[in-house]
Amino acid sequence: MPSLIDFRRRIRSVKNTQQITKAMKMVSAAKLRRAQDRVVAARPYAAQMREILANLVQAAQSDERASESAWLAKREPKNIDLVLVTSDKGLAGAFNSNLIKATQRFITDRPDAKIALTLVGRKGRDFFKRRDAAILGEFVNILAKPAYADAAGVAREIIRRYRDAETDAVYVINNNFKSVMTQTLSEMQLLPVNPQAAAAAPETTRDYLYEQSPLKMLERLMPRYVEVAIFRAMLETGAAEHAARMTAMDKASSNAKDVINSLTLYMNRVRQAAITKEIIEVVSGAAAAS
Numbered sequence: 001m002p003s004l005i006d007f008r009r010r011i012r013s014v015k016n017t018q019q020i021t022k023a024m025k026m027v028s029a030a031k032l033r034r035a036q037d038r039v040v041a042a043r044p045y046a047a048q049m050r051e052i053l054a055n056l057v058q059a060a061q062s063d064e065r066a067s068e069s070a071w072l073a074k075r076e077p078k079n080i081d082l083v084l085v086t087s088d089k090g091l092a093g094a095f096n097s098n099l100i101k102a103t104q105r106f107i108t109d110r111p112d113a114k115i116a117l118t119l120v121g122r123k124g125r126d127f128f129k130r131r132d133a134a135i136l137g138e139f140v141n142i143l144a145k146p147a148y149a150d151a152a153g154v155a156r157e158i159i160r161r162y163r164d165a166e167t168d169a170v171y172v173i174n175n176n177f178k179s180v181m182t183q184t185l186s187e188m189q190l191l192p193v194n195p196q197a198a199a200a201a202p203e204t205t206r207d208y209l210y211e212q213s214p215l216k217m218l219e220r221l222m223p224r225y226v227e228v229a230i231f232r233a234m235l236e237t238g239a240a241e242h243a244a245r246m247t248a249m250d251k252a253s254s255n256a257k258d259v260i261n262s263l264t265l266y267m268n269r270v271r272q273a274a275i276t277k278e279i280i281e282v283v284s285g286a287a288a289a290s
Contacts, residue, residue, distance in 0.1 A: 004274075007267035011260055018256035024091065025249035028242045032180070035239035039177055039232075046232040050193075052208070053225045057193050059214035069215055071222045074192065075168040080113050081136060081158050082106060083190075084128075085174035085233050086121035087241040088143055093251075095175065095183065095244040096123040102173055102185055103128075116167070120154060120234060136161075143238045151231035159223045162191050170226070174233040175240040181247060183240035190229050193222075 061072060084103050086096045103124070107115055116136040119125040125138045137157055142150040161167045170191040175183045210217065 004267060004271055007263055007270070011263050011267070014256050014259050014263070018253055018260070021249045021252040021256065025246055025253065028246040028249065032239060032242035032246060035235070035242055036177065039235045039239045042232050042235050046228050049221075049225050049228050053193050053218075053221060055208050056210075056214050056218050056221065059208070059210060060218045063213065063215045065215060069218065070163045070165060071192070071218055073165070075165070077110075077113055077169040079167045079169075080110065080115045081118060081161060081167045081170045082115055083118045083120065083154065083158070083170070083172045083230060083233070084124045085143075085172070085237040086119075086124035087237070088122040088141055089241075089245075090123065091248060092241055092245040093248040095241060095248075096121075098185060099173060099175060100124060100127050102187065106171070106173065106187065118154060118158060120230075121237070143234060143241070146231065146234040146238060148227070148231050151234055152227045154234075155223070155227045155230050159226055172229065172233050174237045175244075176236045177239035177243060180243045183244055186233070186236070188229070188233075190226055193225075 057072065060069065082103065084099065086099050090096065100123075103117075114134070116134045117128055118137045118139075119128060119135060120139045121143055122140045125135075125140055128135060129138075137154070139150070139154055158167075158170055162170060169189065172186075172188050172190055174186050176186045178184055
């Protein structure tokens with residue numbers, strides 16, 4: 001049976017761990033507020049950009065030179081670029097494992113396609129690098145405070161490959177921030193743009209008047225659309241990461257409290273039993289002496 005000093009050491013160790021988890025929860029809560037504000041600010045722009053591109057694609061398809069545009073080409077998805085956005089750090093529950101499992105399902109569901117991965121975040125990079133996956137690019141340590149220039153750097157090679165017909169489709173897998181308790185997995189097709197899926201609801205559909213050729217506008221706006229979509233995915237994942245870590249650290253602190261209470265109760269019982277045993281020995285010795 002462990003001694004009282006062993007119990008005290010274990011309780012002290014658990015309390016130290018609890019202090020760390022509480023501090024991590026507070027840090028994540030502070031970072032979550034700023035990350036949430038950036039996500040909320042970016043969502044309307046990204047949604048409007050996607051709606052405009054959907055209408056622009058429809059208008060450009062009626063152009064007699066539409067077949068010359070790489071953005072409007074319809075190709076069988078034999079080569080696919082997949083952008084996976086994970087976190088750079090752990091201790092966030094099942095946050096990263098859910099993203100990695102979704103990516104593995106994506107690859108398994110397309111056995112005939114050649115899939116190249118662009119990995120944003122250390123956790124996804126480390127996982128797939130150990131498994132010799134086809135990695136197109138890797139970007140780490142940019143999710144702590146993502147900038148638009150970082151997203152443009154991620155998108156640069158993807159845009160070039162699609163424009164040069166080296167890849168037939170582009171997808172993004174990330175976690176979207178809903179609330180502190182809820183982060184939803186997102187799998188979105190960036191390219192080619194699906195006008196029906198990207199268009200706004202019928203009651204909010206707008207007609208656009210183009211002063212220049214929709215095809216020329218498409219050539220200039222499509223790269224920006226890809227950059228904005230990846231930037232939003234990075235912001236969403238960053239906010240979702242802080243929310244997931246905040247929840248995980250709160251549960252860890254609660255579990256530590258339960259362990260401390262259980263150890264304290266058991267320690268008191270052991271101490272009480274030791275005291276009772278000593279009293280019995282003293283009484284028995286006095287009785288024997290008399």
